[in-house]
Amino acid sequence: MASTLSILATFTIIRSTFNDFVPKEIRDYLWSFIRRFSSEFTLVIEESHDGSSNHIFQATMEYLGSHVLSASAAEGSPKRLTVGKSEKVRKFTFGLDRHSEIVDIFHGVPLKWKYNADVNTNTNNQQKSESRWYELSFQKNHVEMVKSKYIPHIINTAKKLKDRNRIVKFHTVRRERWSSSAVNLDHPMTFDTLALDGDLKKTIMEDLDSFINGKEYYKKIGKVWKRGYLLYGPPGTGKSSLIAAMANHLNFDIYNLNLSAVNSDSSLEYLLLHVSNRSILVIEDIDCTVKLQNRDAGDTTASYPHVQVTLSGLLNAIDGLLSCCGDERIIVFTTNYKDKIDPALLRAGRMDKHICLSYSTASTFKQLAANYLGISNHNLFSRIEKIIEEINVSPAEVAGELMKSKDPKTCLEGLIELLESKASEATSKPEEGKGGNNTKQEKGCKSKGSNTTNSDSPDHNAITFLTVGPDPMIVREYTVKAELAPILKAVLLKHGDIVTDCSLNSTQCRSSLLEIACGIIQKLQAAKLEDLTEPELRSMLASVSDLESLKLRVSWLRKRLDQIIEALQLVKQCSALEEDKRKIVQEIEEMQKELGSCRMETLEKEKKTLRIQEMEAVIGTISESISSNEARLSCFYERSLVDGLLCL
Numbered sequence: 001m002a003s004t005l006s007i008l009a010t011f012t013i014i015r016s017t018f019n020d021f022v023p024k025e026i027r028d029y030l031w032s033f034i035r036r037f038s039s040e041f042t043l044v045i046e047e048s049h050d051g052s053s054n055h056i057f058q059a060t061m062e063y064l065g066s067h068v069l070s071a072s073a074a075e076g077s078p079k080r081l082t083v084g085k086s087e088k089v090r091k092f093t094f095g096l097d098r099h100s101e102i103v104d105i106f107h108g109v110p111l112k113w114k115y116n117a118d119v120n121t122n123t124n125n126q127q128k129s130e131s132r133w134y135e136l137s138f139q140k141n142h143v144e145m146v147k148s149k150y151i152p153h154i155i156n157t158a159k160k161l162k163d164r165n166r167i168v169k170f171h172t173v174r175r176e177r178w179s180s181s182a183v184n185l186d187h188p189m190t191f192d193t194l195a196l197d198g199d200l201k202k203t204i205m206e207d208l209d210s211f212i213n214g215k216e217y218y219k220k221i222g223k224v225w226k227r228g229y230l231l232y233g234p235p236g237t238g239k240s241s242l243i244a245a246m247a248n249h250l251n252f253d254i255y256n257l258n259l260s261a262v263n264s265d266s267s268l269e270y271l272l273l274h275v276s277n278r279s280i281l282v283i284e285d286i287d288c289t290v291k292l293q294n295r296d297a298g299d300t301t302a303s304y305p306h307v308q309v310t311l312s313g314l315l316n317a318i319d320g321l322l323s324c325c326g327d328e329r330i331i332v333f334t335t336n337y338k339d340k341i342d343p344a345l346l347r348a349g350r351m352d353k354h355i356c357l358s359y360s361t362a363s364t365f366k367q368l369a370a371n372y373l374g375i376s377n378h379n380l381f382s383r384i385e386k387i388i389e390e391i392n393v394s395p396a397e398v399a400g401e402l403m404k405s406k407d408p409k410t411c412l413e414g415l416i417e418l419l420e421s422k423a424s425e426a427t428s429k430p431e432e433g434k435g436g437n438n439t440k441q442e443k444g445c446k447s448k449g450s451n452t453t454n455s456d457s458p459d460h461n462a463i464t465f466l467t468v469g470p471d472p473m474i475v476r477e478y479t480v481k482a483e484l485a486p487i488l489k490a491v492l493l494k495h496g497d498i499v500t501d502c503s504l505n506s507t508q509c510r511s512s513l514l515e516i517a518c519g520i521i522q523k524l525q526a527a528k529l530e531d532l533t534e535p536e537l538r539s540m541l542a543s544v545s546d547l548e549s550l551k552l553r554v555s556w557l558r559k560r561l562d563q564i565i566e567a568l569q570l571v572k573q574c575s576a577l578e579e580d581k582r583k584i585v586q587e588i589e590e591m592q593k594e595l596g597s598c599r600m601e602t603l604e605k606e607k608k609t610l611r612i613q614e615m616e617a618v619i620g621t622i623s624e625s626i627s628s629n630e631a632r633l634s635c636f637y638e639r640s641l642v643d644g645l646l647c648l
């Protein structure tokens with residue numbers, strides 16, 4: 001390739017000297033003469049084609065613009081480049097100056113570009129116009145390759161470059177239409193500055209990248225190239241920040257749809273159909289901006305008198321958007337209360353991925369400290385990391401403290417004060433604490449591995465625990481009777497999300513199954529071994545088997561019930577042995593009385609004495625069995641029947 005370049009460079013120098021001394025008319029004649037014997041072929045790409053702008057010309061400009069600067073160091077490269085920047089793009093754009101040339105090597109083939117521009121003067125009215133064109137020259141035998149590979153490559157690369165360089169816009173609704181004056185999205189949040197727990201960031205970025213690179217895949221499976229995300233979690237945990245990071249990562253415009261500003265279902269449909277490609281449609285706080293009452297929860301539309309858009313209207317509009325026109329579109333819903341949203345909105349195909357943004361953990365605190373204070377360690381860290389895992393504090397609150405001063409120590413001390421005040425608040429109001437304000441383990445989300453149809457939730461080990469009223473309560477996303485909530489919380493902590501693989505998908509059904517499991521645990525918790533009967537335990541066991549057949553991970557509960565039934569049988573065995581022992585003792589006593597009477601013959605006496613000895617030996621064996629059974633049962637008497645089953 002180097003030799004090709006140096007030949008071309010020498011050629012270019014000779015040619016520019018030649019141009020300086022020979023008049024243009026003679027040059028043109030000579031060139032046309034030489035071309036007749038040359039094996040070189042030239043394609044001319046003019047700025048306009050058939051009276052309208054030529055897409056290949058625009059693509060070439062974009063494509064060469066990205067190459068010229070990096071190629072400018074090479075020998076023989078043009079000495080002059082143009083540079084500019086328009087409002088629509090983020091970076092400078094470079095280009096060839098008129099009459100300059102550059103060589104591009106594609107699949108080992110040198111392809112020579114020349115940029116030309118001429119000013120045309122109309123002699124009658126003195127108007128000037130400029131015609132611009134590129135000349136692409138290469139060996140004749142590469143014509144097919146240029147046509148089928150190189151030009152498509154230029155068009156694709158140019159599109160990617162253009163998408164990457166465009167300024168992201170933020171669109172809002174005005175008078176039920178998208179405002180014509182979208183503003184630039186100057187949000188600085190990126191995936192580098194967003195603090196997320198565990199692998200969540202990586203998971204989201206991979207999902208976005210596979211979506212954006214999935215054109216062919218979507219085509220192959222016959223699915224429209226769109227993706228829906230539900231972002232849920234307490235206020236200040238970064239839902240809006242994540243949307244900004246997504247837009248900056250993909251260079252997608254944001255269409256922010258405030259549903260309370262939309263007066264009818266038909267306006268909503270219009271708006272959704274007029275969202276451009278490569279965009280993110282955002283509907284924030286979906287649970288309170290529309291009559292999206294969860295039908296199962298039995299909400300009534302009367303609670304939302306100001307709202308005009310209906311659930312069916314939204315479902316229709318989303319399906320319209322998802323099923324026709326346009327590509328590369330993302331829809332994002334956000335909510336603080338996932339359970340308030342009708343499951344129809346959340347099903348796979350509408351919301352493909354459910355992402356929980358949760359309270360700060362030690363890991364998110366460290367990321368925020370690195371971002372805001374530029375430190376990765378400090379002697380106050382360990383104290384903060386310990387308290388932060390115990391209480392609920394949003395990343396927004398942590399960020400607020402870290403911004404208060406430039407001095408890390410001052411910020412960290414302020415944060416410790418905030419965390420400690422939250423911790424003491426939680427201890428002094430335990431009932432409110434349960435409501436999700438500050439208590440431990442309320443960090444947010446479902447645990448690993450939920451690969452159900454519509455919710456492949458990312459890893460999270462923490463639990464959301466929000467009060468929605470005195471009864472029921474929400475633990476993570478599951479709604480259960482308030483009295484069962486502490487049990488569910490303890491179960492989830494000890495055994496993880498036991499409904500992850502459940503064959504029922506809706507949160508409502510899953511909550512009901514969890515209630516059954518927790519109800520059994522509650523009974524066991526309240527009872528002593530001797531209060532329980534075998535039929536009662538067998539009926540609990542049958543329920544647990546049913547739960548297992550629905551793929552609830554409750555084998556630990558089944559094992560415990562088996563152990564309790566076995567213990568109950570031991571208790572029965574013990575009382576039967578005690579009865580036997582009592583009878584034998586009674587018999588021995590009677591025989592001893594008889595032995596005391598002097599009327600008995602000697603032989604008879606010997607026989608009875610032998611018999612008593614045998615019976616005493618049996619009593620010894622029975623007593624041994626009883627004590628070994630009692631030893632086995634002692635653990636059931638000394639501790640609760642659910643001991644070890646829960647994380648208490």
Ligand SMILES: Nc1ncnc2c1ncn2[C@@H]1O[C@H](COP(=O)(O)OP(=O)(O)OP(=O)(O)O)[C@@H](O)[C@H]1O
Pocket residue numbers: 193194195196234235236237238239240241242336357395396397399
């Ligand atoms: N995960 C995070 N990483 C970095 N900064 C965060 C994060 N979460 C919140 N913040 C900071 O807190 C501010 C508020 O967060 P954001 O608006 O994204 O939260 P939200 O979950 O959308 O809240 P709401 O539910 O109230 O709309 C952000 O501007 C950002 O500075």
